[in-house]
Amino acid sequence: MSGKIKLINENGLRVDGRRPNELRPIKMEVGILSNADGSAYIEQGKSKILAAVYGPREVHPRHLALPDRALLRCRYHMAPFSVEERKSPAPSRREIELSKVIREALEPAIFLEKFPRTSIDVFIEVLQADGGTRCAGVTVASLALADAGIPMRDMVVACAAGKVDGVIVLDLNDLEDKEGEADIPVAYMPNLGLISLLQMDGILTIEEFNQALNLAIEGCKQIYRLQKEALKAKYVAIKEEVEETCLQ
């Protein structure tokens, strides 16, 4: 976070032409892997992430099974080709940390108590990383859980806000994350109004923090609408397919 590169131009626009409160273009698709119980894909700017869900299913190894609820396991993994400098396929400390924070962000939304002695396994594969992958990972994992038919209290959606060149901005890309002053990733359950992930990297005043938090929540609400559209699109496609088959 050196702050040496100019991240906001004289017109108040960011390095990729966005206004401070603007999200990157987002594309989501549900149900794209036939061998997983649920799956989803997200593109948020240049970040591209796939999520697959298995379960509820028998726990292996068995001694990990919980008597009163399902065991939620999450693996966040970056493909070696996902970043500029080849990443070792072995799990890094960062990936272990992100797997944990993503699991904790998803956990409060899932009715785990409905499936005692089972496991729900979530795999998040980052195919291309350009900042904000933990947040996009939460958003896409939540979609894959819904696609697997796992009952949830709400969808979880995540988005970061931060500060670059002294300006509070939404949904930082890789350059803004690295060269900016601060970054706060937030996971939010819009219907419940609950935050399930809040981290902070860098320094903000209390006022800036509140502004960034509110902006991140606004971003989450916008992404939530896209999440719902992506889920509906899958069922519209299935309905059309069934209708076509019936007409034949």
Ligand code: CDP
């Ligand atoms: O992706 P997120 O912002 O949640 O996590 P981060 O640890 O703040 O990483 C920010 C960005 O750094 C990632 O999205 C990648 O674009 C980049 N990165 C990288 O280039 N090489 C790595 N081994 C890890 C991250």
